[in-house]
Amino acid sequence: MNRIKAIxxxxxxxxxxxxxxxxxxxxxxxxxxxxxxxxxLALQHLQALQADVVFLDVEMPKxxxxxxxxxxKNRNFDVVFTTAYDKFAVRAFKYAxxxxxxxxxxxxxxxxxxxxxxx
Numbered sequence: 001m002n003r004i005k006a007i008x009x010x011x012x013x014x015x016x017x018x019x020x021x022x023x024x025x026x027x028x029x030x031x032x033x034x035x036x037x038x039x040x041l042a043l044q045h046l047q048a049l050q051a052d053v054v055f056l057d058v059e060m061p062k063x064x065x066x067x068x069x070x071x072x073k074n075r076n077f078d079v080v081f082t083t084a085y086d087k088f089a090v091r092a093f094k095y096a097x098x099x100x101x102x103x104x105x106x107x108x109x110x111x112x113x114x115x116x117x118x119x
Contacts, residue, residue, distance in 0.1 A: 004117055007034040007049055009042045009068070010057040010082065019055060019082060019105065026107045027114045039063030043071055051077050053098070053117050058083040069095050078117055 006023065010016050016035050023030050034049045036042035040063050046054075054077050058065040065081060065088075078098040081088065082105060089100045099113045 002029075002118065004030045004053060004114065005033045005049070005051045006030050007036070007042065007046070007051040007054045007077075008032060009036045009039060009054060009060075009065075011037050011060040012057075013037060015057065015082070015103065022105055022107060022110055026111050029118065030114060039065070039068040043068065046072065053078040053080060055080050055082050055101075057081075058085065058088045058092070066091065066095060080113055 008016050008019050010019065016037065020032055020035065023032060033051055034042070034045055036045070039060055056065045056068065056079055058081055063071070069075070069079065079095065081092045081097050081100045082103060083100075084103045086102060092100045098116060099109070101109055101113065
């Protein structure tokens with residue numbers, strides 16, 4: 001099976017740490033190639049990192065998850081929103097999100113999402 005390259009974007013460091021732990025624990029086929037607490041910084045590194053999937057928080061200062069996606073040119077990765085708020089779900093799917101994981105992220109839902117990416 002091919003390795004999956006992931007980028008994590010969340011303004012909260014503890015949320016990044018939890019997501020990293022979940023991926024390393026439950027999804028060993030995923031390599032985390034970048035972690036960012038700032039959407040603008042993530043944008044600068046996005047093309048170079050060539051991720052297959054971006055786990056993206058919605059509510060962030062400066063650049064929220066939707067604004068981040070609007071600034072991405074030639075999107076060639078799947079997007080999985082990770083947020084504590086279900087109120088953004090409909091909007092997320094308008095951005096062709098592969099999935100919408102509510103925090104705290106359920107390991108089974110995460111594994112199913114990764115399975116969909118690998119297929």
